[in-house]
Structures are given as C-alpha cells and as structure tokens.
Amino acid sequence: MEFVKVSLNSFLEYLQIEKNYSQYTVDCYEKDIESFISFLEAEQIQNLQDVTYADARLFLTRLYEKSYSKKSMSRKISCLRSFYRYLYREQIVVENPFALVSLPKKDQYTPRFLYAEELMKLFELNDLTTPLGQRNQALLELMYATGIRVSECAAIQLSDIDFSLQTLLVHGKGKKQRYVPFGKYAKDSLHTYIQNGRVQLKSKSATNTNALFLNNRGTTLTDRGIRLVIEKLMNKTAENIHISPHVLRHTFATHLLNEGADLRTVQELLGHENLSTTQIYTHVTKDRLKTVYMNHHPRA
The missing domain is CATH 1.10.150.130 (Tyrosine recombinase, N-terminal domain)
Structure with missing residues (x-):
C-alpha cells in the first residue's frame, strides 16, 4: 500500500x-x-x-x-x-471507477437561523469590562454583520479591516477574496476590542501576530477556538438557543433576504460560487413573502 x-x-x-x-x-x-x-x-x-x-x-x-x-x-x-x-x-490508472457512481439524493435542508430577540440575548451575555468579553462581543458582532465562515474569521488580519469605509477583506475558499461591509455595532465593538482587550491579550505572548482574534494566551484564535467560544456562549443562555458559527452565517443571509435584499447580492456577500447554494435561504423567507402579499395585494 x-x-x-x-x-x-x-x-x-x-x-x-x-x-x-x-x-x-x-x-x-x-x-x-x-x-x-x-x-x-x-x-x-x-x-x-x-x-x-x-x-x-x-x-x-x-x-x-x-x-x-x-x-x-x-x-x-x-x-x-x-x-x-x-x-x-497522471496515467496511474486507466479508468475512474467512481465516475458513474450516483451521489445520494440530498435531504431537503432548511437552515437554522436566529430571530432578532434571540440575537439580542446573545449580545447581552458578554462582560465588556474583560478582554475576553470584548473579544467575544467583537467576534459575535462581526460574524453576524458579515456572514463570514469560521475559517475566514480565524484568518482575519488587522490590515484586512478598513474602518473608514467599514469594509472587511475576506480571504475565502480557494484563496478567493471579497470585500464585505459591516455596520456601526460591529465597528464599535471592534474598536473597543482592538484598543483595549486585544492589547491585553497580546501582552501575554512574546509572539508577534497581526491576527485580529487572539486566545487567552495571546496567540491566534483558531477555527476550533472560535467554535468553542460560540459553544460556551450557547451554554450561558438560559433558553434552549442552538448557535454555531454557521448558524450566525445563516442568520445573516436570512435577515438580509427578509429585509428585501436580492439573492445575487447575498450570494456575493456570502462568497458562494453558485447561486443554487444561496437559494436554500429562500425557504425561510416564505413567511415574509406571505406577509408582504397580504399587506399589499388589493384582493388579499
């Protein structure tokens, strides 16, 4: 072998x-x-x-x-x-035995997302007087504001953030790059974390790093570390709210579509290569479409 x-x-x-x-x-x-x-x-x-x-x-x-x-x-x-x-x-084999193997039909999948009131409870959990609390708040705000993947979040460098334009340079799959805007809440929480919490965390390590998010040892927060942060926040909630980095991404997309964003824009913001991938979010916006119809159609 x-x-x-x-x-x-x-x-x-x-x-x-x-x-x-x-x-x-x-x-x-x-x-x-x-x-x-x-x-x-x-x-x-x-x-x-x-x-x-x-x-x-x-x-x-x-x-x-x-x-x-x-x-x-x-x-x-x-x-x-x-x-x-x-x-x-490479001429190592003469045929591809998997070429004709049919892929199992995918199950119908509806993304899990958070409602506005559930998000508010999450944003109220962190102790903003501590470095880790400031980091966790900035992490939550940025992931919800941009819909980035957990791997993309872990890869963010300080130089990727443009505060004047309120945009983030995201290093996506296949080393593709895209710019994603972020709002005032994310901007304020990032400012607080970078100017205070991150400085304190960085002082714990002799390693010089430009990574945005640091762990409690002052080194780069990994994909797994981000997942653990989100998991601990979930365990803090009094109610049964299931969250993960991907749930925040789903929430970002769903809320944009519910507020009238077009599918192509959401596709670009999420960094999806194919529009069909983004279309899974249309399933969770049917309630909004029904509400709009009932409120505006003359014979509704």
Whole structure:
C-alpha cells in the first residue's frame, strides 16, 4: 500500500499548489481518502488501478451501513471521483471507477437561523469590562454583520479591516477574496476590542501576530477556538438557543433576504460560487413573502 500513500501525498500537493485549496479543505480530502484506503486494506485490494465500479459501489454500501449522512457520503464520493480523475490524468490508472457512481439524493435542508430577540440575548451575555468579553462581543458582532465562515474569521488580519469605509477583506475558499461591509455595532465593538482587550491579550505572548482574534494566551484564535467560544456562549443562555458559527452565517443571509435584499447580492456577500447554494435561504423567507402579499395585494 506504500505506492497508494505516495499517490495520496502527490494528490494533496496538487490540491494545495495547483488548485489553491485551503489547508482545511485539503485536510478533509485527506481524511476521506484515508478512509477509502482503510476500506481497500480490509478488502485486500493492493493497488488503486485494481479498484472497479463494483468496489466503488461496495464502498458506498459500507458508508450506508455505518449510517453516514447523505451529505457526508456525497462528499466522500465526490472527493474520490476527483482523486481518481487526478490519477487518470497522471496515467496511474486507466479508468475512474467512481465516475458513474450516483451521489445520494440530498435531504431537503432548511437552515437554522436566529430571530432578532434571540440575537439580542446573545449580545447581552458578554462582560465588556474583560478582554475576553470584548473579544467575544467583537467576534459575535462581526460574524453576524458579515456572514463570514469560521475559517475566514480565524484568518482575519488587522490590515484586512478598513474602518473608514467599514469594509472587511475576506480571504475565502480557494484563496478567493471579497470585500464585505459591516455596520456601526460591529465597528464599535471592534474598536473597543482592538484598543483595549486585544492589547491585553497580546501582552501575554512574546509572539508577534497581526491576527485580529487572539486566545487567552495571546496567540491566534483558531477555527476550533472560535467554535468553542460560540459553544460556551450557547451554554450561558438560559433558553434552549442552538448557535454555531454557521448558524450566525445563516442568520445573516436570512435577515438580509427578509429585509428585501436580492439573492445575487447575498450570494456575493456570502462568497458562494453558485447561486443554487444561496437559494436554500429562500425557504425561510416564505413567511415574509406571505406577509408582504397580504399587506399589499388589493384582493388579499
């Protein structure tokens, strides 16, 4: 299986160098392909070129048996399809056994979002007299104001923020960049954190960093660290409010559409490559459309 792992490493380098994929995406590809390699070992298949369409179908069956979600199975199959496409290009295999494997039909998915009153309760949780409280407030305000992904939030540098124009330079998937505006609440909380809380946090470390969000040791707050911050805030709420960085992103998009923003604008702000990805938010705006219709149609 040694050559299999060499091929995997070569593919991961291709994703980083030629495709400009983020480290997080590359790590996800690596995990998915390693699970497939474990499957090959269990089935005593020694070479990548020996994998057939029947083996690919069997792998999908194994995923079903392990109760993987349809989304996870689709991701794994898409990953392996790309892997074999690369192997075919490099003439390591003569066919792609995953080319004809059908992806499971996706479940209908309605994004979870927060209502205005739930958001207000979140914004009232932080102790703004402490460095971590100021950081958490700035984190919440900025994520809700811009709808950025957690990986994009962790990557923000001080130089990415333009306070005069109230815009944020976001480093998105595939190293694509976009500018996203933010409002007064985010601006004020960022000012407070940068001028006070961040200074105190940075003094705890000898490492010089320009990252916007720092942890309690004064070093860069990671993706996982941001998730933990949000999780702790959720546990502080007296009511059963489920929040995550992605729920804040969903809330950003839903509130914009509810207030009349067009889908193309929301697509650009979210950094979605395809409009179909943004269209999932139209499901949660039906109540608003009904209200507008009832209030304005002459024969409603």
